[in-house]
Amino acid sequence: MAKTITADDIRQSVADNDVRFLRLAFTDINGTSKAVEVPNSQLEKVLSNDIRFDGSSIDGFVRLEESDMVLYPDFSTWAVLPWTDSQGGKIGRLICSVHTTDGKPFAGDPRNNLKRVVEEMKTMGFSAFDIGFEAEFHLLKLDENGDWTTQVPDHASYFDMTSNDESASCRREIVETLESIGFEVEAAHHEVGDGQQEIDFKFDDALTTADRVQTFKMVVREVARKHNLFATFMAKPLQGQAGNGMHTNMSLFKDGKNAFYDKNNEYHLSNTALYFLNGILTHARAITAIGNPTVNSYKRLIPGFEAPVYISWASKNRSPMIRIPSAEEINTRLEMRSADPTANPYLLLAACLTAGLDGIKKQEMPMDPITSNLFEMSEEKREELGIKPLPATLHSALKAFKADKLIQDALGDHLSSSFISSKELEWAQYTQTVSDWERNKYMGY
Template sequence: MTKTITADDIRKSVADHDVRFLRLAFTDINGKLKAVEVPNSQLEKVLSNDIRFDGSSIDGFVRLEESDMVLYPDFSTWAVLPWSDSQGGKIGSLTCSVHTTDGEPFAGDPRNNLKRVLAEMKDMGFSDFDIGFEAEFHLLKLDSNNDWTTQVPDHDSYFDMNSDDESARCRRDIVETLESIGFEVEAAHHEVGDGQQEIDFKFDNALTTADRVQTFKMVVREVARKHNLFATFMAKPLQNQPGNGMHTNMSLFKNGKNAFYSKDNEYHLSDTALYFLNGILSHARAITAVANPTVNSYKRLIPGYEAPVYISWAAKNRSPLVRVPSAEEVNTRLEMRSADPTANPYLLLAACLTAGLDGIKQQQQPMAPITSNVFNMSEEEREAKGIKPLPSTLHNAITAFKADKLIQSALGSRLSKSFISSKELEWAQYTQTVSDWERQRYMEY
């Protein structure tokens, strides 16, 4: 679990590792990692929450007339990054929450919002929301100008062992870099698609895991560049290839025990787990807007690949939205398979937790589990089993989000308004864009 780090620990680490710059990271509404970088001469200001920045240019933050924001670093996220500045000094990193100038947590900060929802969870008697993310990514070749291409460095497939190609060397370097900054990497392997990779790190509480996935993505990109490769977490970067998912494994803990486990119930799922599951399924269409927040996301959520398309659940079957992996008591969990790595992890976990907690309050059992492949069912068979589809476009997902007051409450009024505005603008821009496919198909009409 999260280690305790004090201000004195950070002061000592700065001195011991010749840290010349401090990178203060935070996340905007679209899940993009932002940072303010200051020299080590500002260390005491950093440690006393006295670093300010202009929030008016950050997506989803504030208007010009209220632009001053203050960064409150979370000391537990301290890491000395394994690369140096031009003079050979190290860079220290801290993940921050954003506050107003009067010291109040800023409601437009996705990290603060997750902390708010976690406090509501604790008010219901639960101690932790444990999360494991499985964020897939593609490695692509760079051109002579160091820009990305769609050429892949390998044509390996799932779990293929190739010990000395570009991808394998890069993947190992990413693992070693992550471990050097405190990650416990549990597995690293090639995924199904050409150039597609997966690196899994240890489960932890929701806030810590959301922080880590943001750092993970940054490290992956930086190390890939060292190998003259480009790393992308885009949901569907290559046509006719599998897309990148971010399977989201969830467990609730109470009094030190996994509240999702029951020795006697089927699948070893407690009633709490089943109620939580029903909450996820009931609000799945609105959650999809948060879990799959780009136009491109919906080119992954199509039949023919492993990504889910329908709202259902199962134990061993991998075609439904939520799967129950076989696990011992402490690791009993629900795995939501729809999310992709373009999702803002703080908003995603806030939405899932709010839906699940509401399911616990409602105490309703979910639909029956699906034992056969959902994709092979006819529309009539799915309808008879109560299986509804996920939204097929970003537009449909935002429509579902706008109709779901509970999932809007998971983000709070400020973030919900900003999220809707940002995604509606994205959709409008997409619908006005003329693609090469359209020109090839329609130019001679």
């Protein structure tokens, strides 16, 4: 759970660490981290929720005529960042929720929305929605102008033991940097693709973990630059290579115990876990729009690269959408393998939690688990088993989202409307783009 930090603790930390600037971070509809930065002379205004900004320029926020927004910092997120300004002073960071000028939580803030859904969960008697994200990323070389290229710094593969190549050195510094600001890093290793990395940090409640994945992305990008590398969380940055996933490990807690665990059931999954699982599977196509929110996301969700393509679940089998890892009681969980790290973590968790809780309310069991490789199964066999595909394009996923009232409710009216508008625009821009592949294929016609 989040540690308790007071306003006096922050004042003392600012003085002790020579913090000269305060970075007030929040997240837009697309999951992009935004920030207002103020000098330390404004510390008291920060601590009293008195920093305003123009929300009309932020994607998915508000119209020009109602643009004033106020930042409410969450003191538990205070961190002194491990880099300095040009004068050697430190930068302090607080993650904020966005409020309107009358003090009400702004409905268009993804972080506020997740807090709302978590409170609904608590009315059902659950105390925590614990989450572990596994956000993969690629390291790419920079050119002489400091721009990204598609050249990779290594050609290692899954769990390859490297010592002093550019990727390994960068990965170690990322881990050290994360630990210096309070992360508990559990593992770091090379992934399947050239230049592809994974760093896993400890599970925590949904809001804390969503905050941390945003901080994680910031640290990865900053440290990569120091190594003359570019870090990307794009779902499929390199053709023919493995894409970047963000496996989402989920469990519910009640009365201090893991509500997903039952030692007497198969896979040690409780009925609560199975009902929750069925809720996710039932709303999987709409959730995919949120968990895989870019045109490029669907170039990862194809057979042959371990990313799931079909709505199903299994224990040891890694081809379905949801896997049940072997674990002791406290770590019993569902691992959703479909999402990628371009997803807005606050929206993704709100959608998954809402779908799962709806499954618990309805108390319906999921389909039977899959024991064979779905990629080798015939289409007829999949139809016989009732296994449906995930959406193959952003356009199809968005149609599923627009048809699913429950998942729209998970985001609320404001965020749902903003999300649909943003993704429809993205799809329209994509369909009007002529690629090099098309020119090479069709120019001679």
